[in-house]
Amino acid sequence: xxxxxxxxxxxxxxEASDTELDDVETLSDLAELAREASPEDDxxxxxxxxxxxxxxxxxxxxxxxxRIYVSDAAAAARSSYGEILLTAELLGRDPDTDEPDLDAxxxxxxxxxxxxxxPDTDSGSDDDTGAPADxxxxxxxxxxxxxDDLGVGEKELRALDADDALGAIAEALGASEVLETxx
Numbered sequence: 001x002x003x004x005x006x007x008x009x010x011x012x013x014x015e016a017s018d019t020e021l022d023d024v025e026t027l028s029d030l031a032e033l034a035r036e037a038s039p040e041d042d043x044x045x046x047x048x049x050x051x052x053x054x055x056x057x058x059x060x061x062x063x064x065x066x067r068i069y070v071s072d073a074a075a076a077a078r079s080s081y082g083e084i085l086l087t088a089e090l091l092g093r094d095p096d097t098d099e100p101d102l103d104a105x106x107x108x109x110x111x112x113x114x115x116x117x118x119p120d121t122d123s124g125s126d127d128d129t130g131a132p133a134d135x136x137x138x139x140x141x142x143x144x145x146x147x148d149d150l151g152v153g154e155k156e157l158r159a160l161d162a163d164d165a166l167g168a169i170a171e172a173l174g175a176s177e178v179l180e181t182x183x
Contacts, residue, residue, distance in 0.1 A: 002081055003166070005182050007045040007175055008038040014175035018182040019046070027058075027066060027087055034060040043150075047170075047179075048081055052163040056085045059146050069142035071162055077136040090142055147172075 006017045017037060024030050034044040041062035049055040054075040059067040068085050076082025088094070144154040151172045160168055170179035 001051050002048065002079075003183065004046065004048045004081070005166075005179060006034060006037045007047065007170070007173070007179065009043040010038070010040070014170075014173060014178050016175065016178040016182045021048075021081055021084075024084060027068075027084055030058060030084060031060055031066045034058065034066075035063075045147075045169075047166045048085070049162060049166050050075070050079055050081070052161075054079075054082065055160070055162050055165040056082065056142075057146055057169070058085065059143075067143045067146050069140065069144060069146045069157065071140050071160065071165065072138065073136050073141040074138040086136065086141070091136065092141075 002021075004019050004021050006019050008015045008017070015037075019033065021030070024033060030046060034046050035041075038044045038060075044060045046058040046060070047055070048058075054070065054072040056068065056070045056076060061067075068087075068090055070076050070082065070085050070090070073082075073086060073091065077086055140158060144157055147157060147169065148154065152169055156172070157169075166179065167176060170176040
């Protein structure tokens with residue numbers, strides 16, 4: 001089960017709205033939906049979670065490109081809403097070749113070329129797709145300082161559990177009551 005909400009910052013604080021993502025097929029569609037929620041070009045956050053598996057935050061500031069953070073790219077890749085967020089650029093891939101650019105990835109703190117998997121138990125492929133296990137990284141991807149200026153630092157964001165992340169983010173923003181009205 002999914003939950004998605006828009007939080008738009010206004011002069012009077014945060015306003016929340018439940019959002020339906022059935023007609024959203026691309027990140028551009030999602031950004032357009034978010035911009036419609038804030039006619040003053042204020043900050044809009046799109047918060048998405050899937051049943052304690054992963055969460056994502058998309059930040060839209062006026063006409064700037066969307067900034068994205070996904071807590072677990074591998075889990076998100078198995079969902080249609082997650083696929084919207086996992087752009088080639090976010091995954092550090094060349095959009096023309098779909099090859100990973102490992103230098104562009106901002107994963108979970110491992111060194112370049114260092115794997116956090118156990119070579120004795122790693123099968124080298126995903127169970128469902130047969131694609132290489134590293135095709136979509138396990139762990140967080142995106143902009144870890146996406147909410148830094150709003151009171152949720154990188155360390156706090158990375159430490160959030162998927163089961164209560166959106167509530168914790170909303171609480172830090174002072175928007176927990178408005179988020180609960182649409183939950």
